[in-house]
Amino acid sequence: MRYNRTYISILIILACILPVNAQTGFDADRAFEDLLNQCDLGTREPNSSGAKASIKLFEDVLRPLADSFHLQNFKLDDPYSDAQLDLTNIIARFQPEKTERIILCAHWDTRPRAEYDDHSPDTPIIGANDGASGVAVLLEIARQISDAPTNPGIDIILFDGEDYGEPGDLQHYLLGSRYYVDHPYLPLAQRVVLLDMVGDAELTIKVDPVSYKSAPRMVEEIWALAAEIGYDQFQLVAGASMYDDHVPFIEKGIQAIDIIDFEYPGPDHSYWHTHEDTPDKCSPESLEAVGNTVLSWLYRQ
Ligand SMILES: [Zn+2]
Numbered sequence: 001m002r003y004n005r006t007y008i009s010i011l012i013i014l015a016c017i018l019p020v021n022a023q024t025g026f027d028a029d030r031a032f033e034d035l036l037n038q039c040d041l042g043t044r045e046p047n048s049s050g051a052k053a054s055i056k057l058f059e060d061v062l063r064p065l066a067d068s069f070h071l072q073n074f075k076l077d078d079p080y081s082d083a084q085l086d087l088t089n090i091i092a093r094f095q096p097e098k099t100e101r102i103i104l105c106a107h108w109d110t111r112p113r114a115e116y117d118d119h120s121p122d123t124p125i126i127g128a129n130d131g132a133s134g135v136a137v138l139l140e141i142a143r144q145i146s147d148a149p150t151n152p153g154i155d156i157i158l159f160d161g162e163d164y165g166e167p168g169d170l171q172h173y174l175l176g177s178r179y180y181v182d183h184p185y186l187p188l189a190q191r192v193v194l195l196d197m198v199g200d201a202e203l204t205i206k207v208d209p210v211s212y213k214s215a216p217r218m219v220e221e222i223w224a225l226a227a228e229i230g231y232d233q234f235q236l237v238a239g240a241s242m243y244d245d246h247v248p249f250i251e252k253g254i255q256a257i258d259i260i261d262f263e264y265p266g267p268d269h270s271y272w273h274t275h276e277d278t279p280d281k282c283s284p285e286s287l288e289a290v291g292n293t294v295l296s297w298l299y300r301q
Contacts, residue, residue, distance in 0.1 A: 024295040025144055028288035034061075034136035035128060035199060035287070038108075039279050043124035044131065045112035046085045046161055054108060058090045058158060061139050065146040066092035066156070074179050076161075079172050089176045090158035091185060094145055098153030101189035102298065104141060106134025106196060107162030107176065107245055115167050117274040128279040129264055130163065130272065133199025137291040141298075150298045155189055159245050162196075170243060177245035181252050191218060192256035194246045197272075198290040199282035202265045205290070206239025211257035214250045218257050222297050229296065231289040239263070259290060 037057060042050035055071065063069040072089040090108065110127030114120060138156050145154055161175025198205070205226075212219050226234035239262060246256035264271045264281075271277050 024292055024299065025148075026140055026288060026291040026295050027143075028284040028291065030143075031136045031140040031287040031291055032282075032284040034139045035132045035282060036279055038132040038135060039126050039128050043112075043126055044108065044110040045124045046087055046109060046164060047083065048124070051109065051160075055088050055090065058108065058135075058139075062090065062092040062142055062156070065142045066094060068093045068096050070185065072180065072183065074183075076175060079169070080166065085161070085164075085175075087160040087175055087179070089160055089180055092142055092156040093153070093185065094156070095149060095153040096185075099187045100151075101153040101155060101187055102301065103155045103157055103189040103192040103249075104138055104294070105157040105159060105177070105192065105194050105245060106138050107131060107160070108135050108158040109160050109163055109176075111163040111273055113166070114274050116270075116272060117276075120275060123275075125273065125275060125277050127163075127277055128282050129197050129199040129277050133197060133282060133287065134195035137195055137198060137287050137294070140287075140291055141295055144295055145298070150301060152298075152301050153187075154298070155185065162245050173243065174245055174248055177248045181248045188254070190255065191215065192246060192249045192254055193218070193222075193294060194244060194256065194258045194260075195290060195294070196244055196258060196260045197264055198259060198261060199286050200261050200264045201281055201283035201286060203233040203261050203283075203286040203289060204263055205234045205259060205261050206237050206263075207235075208240070208242040208258045208260060209238050210241050210243075210250070211246060212238075214246070215255035215257050218255060222257075222259070222293060225297050225300070226289070226293040229293060231293055233261075233286065233289045234293065259294070
């Protein structure tokens, strides 16, 4: 009896000190495989062979997991040549009948240029962090919510053409998210969580002021939950203001936040938009911090 009681109290203590992440099942190693698999396909800018192969990869993973799966294809005239751009948003819907919904999104395209690279600024980047990392977290979250559904319906959307614009040409960024907000799948979500550049091995996620203005409560909940789990990568201090795929949603009056570590690897963001943005600069631990936090937050909704 005494033994049993001790055993029970040990169990209770263990249950109390086990981090929240132990309950979500988020598999960081499998997410990191998803990052590597994307990079193995080569650069993934619009009209590239890597882009075509990526769409197949995403369909292979997501179609069996989702309740409905859609390739949202659209064309745009290339602002920088006579070509036409073939663009595709990847949409995986979970419980599409539910009216209370959350969009989780990331951009899957990679930049067709590396303007801050000292050696080869005109060639496309592999985009391990800026592209593959957010998608990797979302593919693993898709596996989790397919097994254990959340209360709200979830739309996982991988946007094309986020990083297409030439420096300063803002209207040719965010191509996929801009198209989506004008052609949404209904019912439309009330809240949006964007993941971008979440793979940096030296992860520090500050608060994007644009996000905080749009949805202060969502920011406070998610950052507080990260602290509760023990992820000190999330810091509740203001970072740089982001012009990213959350902006078209905010412009439509929808609450949207961007979880992003723009300091890659540090405040001078010296790997950003260079050929240094490769998988060896990223880590499974960083994907886990973001994936577990977002997934834990979803299960509290
Ligand atoms: Zn970028």
